[in-house]
Amino acid sequence: MLPTLDARLSAAAELVRPGEPVADIGCDHGKLTAVLAASGKYPKVIGADLRPGPLAKAEQTLEYAGCKDRAELRLGDGLSVLSPGEVSTIVLAGVSAQTTWEIIEKAPWVSAPGGPRLVMVPATRHSDLRRWLWEHGFAFAADRPVQAAGRWYAVMAAEYTGRVYAPTFAECLFGSTGEWPEGKGYADWQKAKLPRMRLGVPDGSALAQEIDSLLAGLPSQAASRPALPKGEPLAKPVTLRGLPRPPTLGEVAARQR
Numbered sequence: 001m002l003p004t005l006d007a008r009l010s011a012a013a014e015l016v017r018p019g020e021p022v023a024d025i026g027c028d029h030g031k032l033t034a035v036l037a038a039s040g041k042y043p044k045v046i047g048a049d050l051r052p053g054p055l056a057k058a059e060q061t062l063e064y065a066g067c068k069d070r071a072e073l074r075l076g077d078g079l080s081v082l083s084p085g086e087v088s089t090i091v092l093a094g095v096s097a098q099t100t101w102e103i104i105e106k107a108p109w110v111s112a113p114g115g116p117r118l119v120m121v122p123a124t125r126h127s128d129l130r131r132w133l134w135e136h137g138f139a140f141a142a143d144r145p146v147q148a149a150g151r152w153y154a155v156m157a158a159e160y161t162g163r164v165y166a167p168t169f170a171e172c173l174f175g176s177t178g179e180w181p182e183g184k185g186y187a188d189w190q191k192a193k194l195p196r197m198r199l200g201v202p203d204g205s206a207l208a209q210e211i212d213s214l215l216a217g218l219p220s221q222a223a224s225r226p227a228l229p230k231g232e233p234l235a236k237p238v239t240l241r242g243l244p245r246p247p248t249l250g251e252v253a254a255r256q257r
Contacts, residue, residue: 002038002065003031007146008121011155012093015119015142020088023048025079026095030058037071048074048081084109093121097129115160126154127172133158134165143175145186152189169210
């Protein structure tokens with residue numbers, strides 16, 4: 001029996017490049033791995049996990065789904081289980097933003113033109129992951145808000161272009177989620193965090209003004225940013241030299257402790 005995917009994993013599956021090899025890193029129970037393998041759309045499907053326990057559960061899931069012979073399971077840490085160029089899409093779902101970028105940093109071959117598409121579903125700190133990706137030369141192919149188990153997630157697809165982009169606070173907060181029907185619900189959820197964030201920001205600063213504008217319901221830059229098709233890089237922005245970079249959401253939260 002084929003497992004049922006929740007909204008997060010269903011959206012992630014839709015962002016995998018069809019007809020090319022794919023790896024589900026941190027596959028856990030193996031539901032996504034099984035659905036990808038059973039679809040017959042991919043010449044190679046790899047499921048990997050750091051721990052033997054979840055990998056054993058993934059093997060059972062593949063067996064129950066009748067596609068055990070169409071997927072390969074590997075035990076290992078992050079992307080160490082892959083060879084450069086082995087897959088065209090890498091799925092990283094269910095880990096924190098920081099764990100996501102730490103996994104990417106340990107595999108330099110990912111950050112190269114023509115490298116794999118990264119499909120990510122960060123469990124926390126969506127804004128910080130968006131900032132990290134832009135500041136490290138990645139461009140977004142998709143940034144979709146989905147709701148699962150009573151909370152909001154952002155399902156992101158990004159590809160390395162080498163063009164570094166300095167995003168605004170609002171762009172990090174919302175990405176291009178406003179282009180989706182669920183965008184308003186996600187934006188409201190993100191905005192609900194702003195009053196607490198504002199407490200740690202000095203009055204009169206550029207970041208304080210941007211947060212105040214968002215709280216007042218004024219249009220943000222993120223709302224008007226065009227879609228980014230298939231990893232095409234954003235136009236390089238005009239910035240003022242010498243101005244400090246706005247702090248990440250994690251840095252704002254740290255100031256309140």
